[in-house]
Amino acid sequence: MRRFFILIFIVLSVLSFAVSISIPVGPTVVAFSGLLGKKVSGDVEIKIDFWRTLDQVNAQIVAKNVDLIVLPVSIGASLYSRGLDLKLAAVIMWSGFYIVTKDLGKVDLKDLVGQEVYTPQGKGQTGDVLIRYLFERIGLKPDNDVKIRYATPPEIVSLMSAGKIKIAVLPEPYVTLAMRQAKASIAYDLQQLWSEHTGLPARVPITGVFIVRVLDKETLHKTLTAVEKSLKYAVENTREAAALSSPHLGGIPVEVVEESLTRTLYEYRPASEIVSEVIHYLSITQQVDPSVMPSLPDEKFFTF
Structure with a gap:
């Protein structure tokens, strides 16, 4: 004892x-x-x-x-x-963040006027910050020219699989999951776009x-x-x-x-x-x- x-x-x-x-x-x-x-x-x-x-x-x-x-x-x-x-x-x-599309292939970001783009979670999170910054850099106004919508990564993959979402910003491993389950494809590497517009390395903290x-x-x-x-x-x-x-x-x-x-x-x-x-x-x-x-x-x- x-x-x-x-x-x-x-x-x-x-x-x-x-x-x-x-x-x-x-x-x-x-x-x-x-x-x-x-x-x-x-x-x-x-x-x-x-x-x-x-x-x-x-x-x-x-x-x-x-x-x-x-x-x-x-x-x-x-x-x-x-x-x-x-x-x-x-x-x-x-x-680890990418723009993925379903049934659209490699789209020009300037052609997304009037479209909805889903990003993970909410305002201020990494995907939201990056996509808003990039839209502004190419002359599009987020929430006006392009509608930013929010959902969790699993929800985005599910909605994309059902054909209800065409464009999304996702982190890995949900990018790979979307490619397999929703037959989506990677349109852009967000880190690479960040580098092109800032002159900094293709990485983000x-x-x-x-x-x-x-x-x-x-x-x-x-x-x-x-x-x-x-x-x-x-x-x-x-x-x-x-x-x-x-x-x-x-x-x-x-x-x-x-x-x-x-x-x-x-x-x-x-x-x-x-x-x-x-x-x-x-x-x-x-x-x-x-x-x-x-x-x-x-x-x-x-x-x-």
Whole structure:
């Protein structure tokens, strides 16, 4: 009996010191597949939970009941500009958004006047920011010349399969899923269009790891090192990473997730190394919709 209570004490002690990370139910799961599948380990215990809505995100940040949270960089910066206490520690996803079409082939974006374009989730998210910026660059007014509609990626794929959507912005692995289920095709690589119009590399700071609850320097370093190792595992072991991610992506087939990784760029970059790149992207986010980004983050937003 005494041994039983000692064991319980040890387990509770370990759990109490576990670092909690909240990640979205979406493509970023792949980057954490190494940790989720216990294929990599670190010098600190890590507990991973999932969020599904921005209401959950707000609640977690306000209550500070997680240590780290993974968000679209534009959303994290928007929350920061509204007074929420969080800091960008690293960017882990840089490419994976595409314009897909059904029964249209490669269309000229200037010919989309009067059309509806579906993008994931809502205003201020990566796909929304990129497509609005690109439409403005070619002289089209979003919501006037082109109607922007919102739905979740699975809903968009389902509606496209039913022939109710012709044009959509999607992230991988939903691009690959749409190609297989809806017989859709890729019309444009959004990162490439971004590069053509900005002169910057064909990548965008899409997803970041944010600090919600202050950790001591050593614990934070060990945690972020574990995240970096998990991402590296996924990049080097795509089949295994796809198999580990599939159950967390609504059961998207493993072969679909694996193929999608050929069109996705995961790369761990500490926030301190990419300040100017992130600020440039956020300045365009603010330009596209000031209501989403009331002000650009200051240097306190970045972890140095």
